[in-house]
Amino acid sequence: MSTSERLIESTRELLWERGYVGTSPKAIQQRAGAGQGSMYHHFTGKPDLALTAIRVTAQEMRDRAEEELSAPGTAFERVSAYLRRGRDVLRGCPIGRLTQDPDVVADPALRRPVDETFAWLRDRLADVLAEGRDRGELDAALDPVATASAVVAVLQGGYVLARAAGSAEPFEQAVDGVLGLLAARVVPTPSP
């Protein structure tokens, strides 16, 4: 990896572990094995480097979700695959955790990629659910937009509960809970 790439990777890791407020330029340089001069040669400062790091992480998160949500299967199966994918739950979400960072939320440039990622995810899930409803797989009365927001919220809140408990169990319970509620809206297929 180039010095610039090492700086970006180190920033991504530190933002995930310590958050923006808890990450100093010195800590980034140490982890990347780069000097101060080198960091300021490639980036104007911590906000510039953090913005680059957040964009890379956000793009990875979208690409991964898109794979599951555009896979073959019913709407319920795709939402289920997305929610049940193996996750390192106790580390939390690298994008969601940034919303608890006062300096990220207060800076429109840093908040933008976080906002866009969740807006994209809610829209994409709403599309999948609307498709399922229009195909007759899901109850016609289901609200795709509100349900999609609830699904994304369960995931983000599941991380919060898991980190509080020091265990993945409440995350899995919350996913079971929302999928149980959604399963009850699946229209039974008539037997042939």
Added chain:
Amino acid sequence: MSTSERLIESTRELLWERGYVGTSPKAIQQRAGAGQGSMYHHFTGKPDLALTAIRVTAQEMRDRAEEELSAPGTAFERVSAYLRRGRDVLRGCPIGRLTQDPDVVADPALRRPVDETFAWLRDRLADVLAEGRDRGELDAALDPVATASAVVAVLQGGYVLARAAGSAEPFEQAVDGVLGLLAARVVPTPSP
């Protein structure tokens, strides 16, 4: 307020606004209008003061939830009242935000009141839902424990989405979504 109370109140505010990592003993002293000697007279240090502050906030959160969850009404009405209570959504949850604080999660003493608060809330909601199911208000196939975890997760994740968007709208959508799913499990009352 006594100096000790002012120190606790200032710590509660700063933990909510800046988190544990982002709150220095100096910032607490400045906000409380107390000197360093005074702070160390009343508390052994930042962890001790933070623990006291977290316990006070956690107790307030429980008392407030208990009021709504033990009110008269059906299980659905009580869960709905709890979720729809007016909240300063963009400030986030003072307890939930601590789970994104690496120094809180890494310290068993600081994590304990956070863990206990969410465990209590999940249990209490599960009781309300089980009661609703046993009274025949809710579908007999509803899983009270998993559904309760999903409800708490929607609230915590709703804060994450709202702070990302800089708007309460995704929080309200997520609450509408989970209540819409739960409403579909309410057993219709036979007309007299």
